[in-house]
Amino acid sequence: MGDIDMKDGFSLFDKVGDNNIEVSQMGDVMRAFGINPTNAQIKKAQDSVDAKDPKKRIGFNRFMPVFETVKKESKPMTDADYVEGMKVFDRDLVGYLNSGELRHLLTFMGEKLTDEEVDQIFQGLEDDNGNVQYDELIRRLMKDA
Secondary structure, three states: OOHHHHHHHHHOOOOOOOOEEEHHHHHHHHHHOOOOOOHHHHHHHHHHOOOOOOOOEEEHHHHHHHHHHHHHHOOOOOHHHHHHHHOOOOOOOOOEEEHHHHHHHHHHOOOOOOHHHHHHHHOOOEOOOOEEEHHHHHHHHHHHO
């Protein structure tokens, strides 16, 4: 993500139009920029900008050094982390999900995929019962990332 893209992303969180965000939004912006900071890391970042008031506003140039520091401290998510997350949807902990339910999640939640994109992702992963082993799905997606 380039500097211009990040400035554009940062500006999406500016609710006032003054090219600043509230300190309370720092964690949300960091997540939007692709890292997953802990609450402790967010609190430390907020404290580092001397923000006693969560409504205090900071600009992009003040935010970026703090973001870079948190980014260096954050460990990247692994395949195992994503597989663990998929277990939330695997009520019986059997290692697979119904492809229809998974398709619904992928096309209606978060960053929505098209049916064609889901077809491409599922190609060769669905079994005869219409299930997808999510560890294989994660491996495939992570390989292409």
